Each structure stands twice: as structure tokens, then as C-alpha cells.
């Protein structure tokens with residue numbers, strides 16, 4: 001199993017939208033687990049469910065198994081571990097290794113080919129737990145000045161956090177999202193991202209597409225309900241590029 005962490009401390013940068021469409025796209029050919037590790041529960045909503053008040057992903061910090069939190073979704077090969085809505089991460093501010101331990105004890109690797117983890121826009125013990133099990137990190141970023149600053153901060157944060165838990169830092173990639181080629185700042189920021197991090201660190205951008213916003217209201221991911229929309233095509237291309245990178249790694 002390969003585990004993909006979707007993370008950016010910057011809020012509203014397309015993490016949940018990316019996690020949902022990627023998970024659904026992967027599940028068309030591969031058994032996939034989506035862990036919603038953000039108590040906002042937006043990834044859970046994105047696959048037609050919602051956050052829960054018990055037996056959510058965060059219940060592993062309250063002695064639950066991870067498998068006890070699994071729910072089927074609208075996609076046959078996609079399992080969701082939904083967010084636990086009222087989990088207070090600050091009561092567990094110094095905890096690491098719990099998710100890693102669950103993966104090992106429950107042999108999660110044997111049941112899924114891919115695991116995708118959506119995280120909150122925070123730097124906390126949830127991110128640490130997620131990072132410990134991840135092979136690769138995707139940072140979705142809206143291409144503008146503070147977006148670039150945020151990516152630089154994330155690279156440093158992931159490096160620091162990996163060192164603090166004694167893990168080799170995972171490979172980190174950037175996914176430009178909500179990209180509009182008619183906006184000069186977007187074009188310039190994309191160039192800057194390539195200059196600063198190298199072309200091989202960037203995936204093809206996801207354009208701005210209203211279907212990617214309305215999908216949450218309709219509780220059906222865009223790659224399922226609006227198969228031919230620009231946003232869906234962009235996410236399909238991204239999923240393929242990621243699969244190619246994972247095969248090569």
C-alpha cells in the first residue's frame with residue numbers, strides 16, 4: 001500500500017477537494033482507503049457521507065481500532081474513515097505513532113492498494129501521525145504570493161516533523177489548484193514555483209471549475225458526476241501523473 005498525505009497549513013487551498021477526487025479516481029481501478037483526519041469533515045462530505053460523533057478516524061486516539069471506523073461509500077472500491085466531529089486535538093498535543101501502530105497491528109497494508117489522508121490546515125499531532133505513515137506528500141497550492149510562501153513553510157515543516165519522529169522525510173510534491181491562466185499573477189506564480197522547487201516537483205495544474213465547489217453540496221465527487229468537466233479532467237490527469245510517479249518510486 002502507498003499512502004498519500006494531502007497537506008497544507010494554509011486554509012482553503014484545495015486539500016479536501018484534491019483528497020476526494022484523487023481517492024475516487026484511484027478507486028476506479030484500485031482498492032482505496034480515504035482517511036478524513038480533519039474534524040471539519042469536508043472529505044467525508046465529499047464522498048457522500050459526513051463527519052460522525054463516534055467511530056471516526058480520530059477514535060484511534062481514544063483506543064478504537066482503525067477498521068472499526070470504516071464505512072462503505074458510493075464508490076465500490078473506496079472505503080472511508082470519516083472525521084470525528086468533536087475530537088479535541090489539543091488534549092492529545094504530544095501524541096505520535098498511534099496511526100502507525102494501527103496500520104501495523106491491523107495489517108491495513110494488506111487490504112488496500114492506496115491510502116489517502118486529508119488533513120486540517122494545522123501543524124499538530126494529527127499531522128505528525130499522518131506523516132509517520134505517509135510515503136508521499138502532496139501540497140495543493142493556489143498560485144499567488146502567499147501560496148508560494150506557504151509551500152516553502154510546508155517543506156520546512158515536513159522536514160522538521162519527520163526529523164522529530166525519526167523518519168526519513170517523504171517525497172513532497174506540489175499541486176497548483178484553482179489555476180486561472182488568464183490571471184497574470186497565477187502564471188507568474190506558477191513560473192516561480194517551478195524556478196524555486198524544480199519542474200519535477202510540480203504536477204499539472206488543476207483549473208478553476210465551479211463543479212469542484214458544487215460537488216460538496218451534491219455529495220457526489222466531480223470526477224463521478226461531471227466526468228467531462230474541466231476540473232474532472234484535470235484531476236484525472238493528476239491521478240495518472242501521480243500513479244506514474246508512484247510506480248517509478
Ligand SMILES: Nc1ncnc2c1ncn2[C@@H]1O[C@H](COP(=O)(O)OP(=O)(O)OP(=O)(O)O)[C@@H](O)[C@H]1O
Nearest residue numbers: 011012013014015016017121178207208209212213
Ligand atoms: N479547482 C477549484 N475550482 C473551484 N473551486 C474550488 C477548486 N478547488 C477547491 N475549490 C473550492 O474552494 C474551497 C476550498 O477548497 P477545499 O475545501 O478543498 O480546501 P481545503 O484546503 O481543504 O480547506 P481547509 O483548509 O478548510 O481544509 C471550497 O469551497 C472548494 O469547493
Ligand SMILES: [Mg+2]
Nearest residue numbers: 015016038042
Ligand atoms: Mg479541507
